[in-house]
Amino acid sequence: DARENPPVRRVSDWDAERLRGLAAEYETPLYVQDLDRVRENCERLLAAFPNADVRYAVKAHTGRAVLETVRDAGLDAECASAGEVDRALAAGFDGSRLHYTAVNPPARDLDYVVGVAEAEPDLTVTVGAADTLDRLAERGYDGRVCVRVNPGVGAGHHEKVTTGGAAKFGIPYDRAAEAARAAAERFDVVGIHAHAGSGIDPEQLDSHRELVARMGELARDLAAPGAADDDAPASAAPLDLEYVDVGGGFGVPYEEDASPLDLSAVADATREAVAPLPEGVDLAVEPGRYVVADAGVLLTRVNTVKDTPDETVVGVDAGMTDLLRPAMYDAYHPIRNLGGASGESPVEEREATPVTVAGPICETGDTLGKNRALTDPVRGDLLAVGVAGAYGYEMASQYNSRPRPAEVALDDGTAAVARRREALGDLTTVEREADRDRTDRP
Numbered sequence: 001d002a003r004e005n006p007p008v009r010r011v012s013d014w015d016a017e018r019l020r021g022l023a024a025e026y027e028t029p030l031y032v033q034d035l036d037r038v039r040e041n042c043e044r045l046l047a048a049f050p051n052a053d054v055r056y057a058v059k060a061h062t063g064r065a066v067l068e069t070v071r072d073a074g075l076d077a078e079c080a081s082a083g084e085v086d087r088a089l090a091a092g093f094d095g096s097r098l099h100y101t102a103v104n105p106p107a108r109d110l111d112y113v114v115g116v117a118e119a120e121p122d123l124t125v126t127v128g129a130a131d132t133l134d135r136l137a138e139r140g141y142d143g144r145v146c147v148r149v150n151p152g153v154g155a156g157h158h159e160k161v162t163t164g165g166a167a168k169f170g171i172p173y174d175r176a177a178e179a180a181r182a183a184a185e186r187f188d189v190v191g192i193h194a195h196a197g198s199g200i201d202p203e204q205l206d207s208h209r210e211l212v213a214r215m216g217e218l219a220r221d222l223a224a225p226g227a228a229d230d231d232a233p234a235s236a237a238p239l240d241l242e243y244v245d246v247g248g249g250f251g252v253p254y255e256e257d258a259s260p261l262d263l264s265a266v267a268d269a270t271r272e273a274v275a276p277l278p279e280g281v282d283l284a285v286e287p288g289r290y291v292v293a294d295a296g297v298l299l300t301r302v303n304t305v306k307d308t309p310d311e312t313v314v315g316v317d318a319g320m321t322d323l324l325r326p327a328m329y330d331a332y333h334p335i336r337n338l339g340g341a342s343g344e345s346p347v348e349e350r351e352a353t354p355v356t357v358a359g360p361i362c363e364t365g366d367t368l369g370k371n372r373a374l375t376d377p378v379r380g381d382l383l384a385v386g387v388a389g390a391y392g393y394e395m396a397s398q399y400n401s402r403p404r405p406a407e408v409a410l411d412d413g414t415a416a417v418a419r420r421r422e423a424l425g426d427l428t429t430v431e432r433e434a435d436r437d438r439t440d441r442p
């Protein structure tokens with residue numbers, strides 16, 4: 001029921017004692033990903049979209065334990081690169097559950113995926129450019145293809161992640177039918193695809209609905225050329241599509257008081273807008289963020305508190321290299337002081353003060369939150385940065401020669417290291433290997 005599987009987990013819902021214990025044991029910065037919550041999110045999606053294919057957009061969180069959890073829950077995997085396909089295979093997704101979305105795909109990625117398709121002929125390649133089709137054909141690929149369409153409408157939490165309408169993605173809507181029919185001469189065209197963008201909030205449902213309606217119309221044109229008022233040549237053969245994939249992008253609330261997306265309302269609106277689908281054609285969706293975002297927190301320790309004439313800056317040991325979203329998109333992540341500094345009063349007894357939380361990177365943009373009311377943080381306190389499970393660890397980098405953080409996965413409450421903390425030596429591995437290769441050369 002809804003109490004056991006609430007639509008959102010807030011940073012305040014996490015067990016503070018448990019998080020303090022994990023930080024003490026595994027040190028900080030530390031990502032904590034709760035697989036039970038991932039499972040609940042999958043269940044909620046499957047319940048909201050009962051007759052649809054639900055595909056997890058792997059890019060949101062590629063950790064092995066997460067992928068296995070999603071696989072067991074029954075979702076397919078949508079992969080953006082050879083690396084993601086490789087991870088999905090390692091996590092046990094078979095070809096019939098693999099969807100590779102090729103965006104200006106590097107030759108190496110195509111070589112790899114075409115190789116995989118020889119053993120796993122049921123995998124599908126989603127293609128958004130005529131060139132990509134030619135490049136697949138050149139490699140001898142004649143398997144399953146889904147045609148990615150640029151629906152001309154987009155949505156998202158930031159212009160940098162609004163894909164629909166952006167020229168880089170998909171075949172323009174008014175040329176899509178022709179492209180799909182041409183593709184069917186060389187490949188097994190099984191679907192059409194569009195993705196509006198990421199982080200669609202309840203106010204952007206109209207764009208989502210518009211995109212979905214356009215995709216439904218395209219599916220009907222392809223199934224029965226000439227039936228509607230499309231300009232298909234009378235000779236065009238109908239396409240036997242399996243699905244219409246309307247992308248992911250379901251938003252989650254980051255602000256503590258924001259209301260969650262009503263998933264069943266989105267599902268109803270989607271089904272209604274896409275209808276009527278031709279006989280045998282299913283709806284497909286591919287959420288990433290929704291599956292993993294509120295299942296993760298980033299734990300970081302306060303190491304410096306500095307009062308300036310303008311503000312109080314709380315320096316912590318995680319920064320934009322650990323969680324890039326605030327620096328890159330001005331994204332908001334809730335931050336909670338879990339206290340724990342030795343000899344200090346419990347956080348509940350302290351006053352809330354507005355502070356800026358800043359990391360150790362030499363860039364002004366290296367903040368995790370600005371002007372936040374935190375209960376008077378002092379050196380040694382532990383902060384939990386919430387809703388960090390999607391595009392958190394995934395976008396981590398080694399800039400400033402900072403080793404990437406560790407991540408623990410909680411499974412039925414039991415913690416296990418999912419990704420070990422990088423050491424200084426990891427920063428130079430590829431250089432040392434290059435040195436060795438040079439000396440080895442005859």
Ligand code: LLP
Pocket residue numbers: 057060078101161163195197198199200247248249250286287288289290325329390391
């Ligand atoms: N399908 C396709 C083809 C996509 O490109 C994406 C995300 C998704 C599905 C999943 O979207 P989601 O359900 O996760 O919103 N780094 C950014 C998000 C970039 C998303 C890119 N594409 C962020 O941190 O907000």
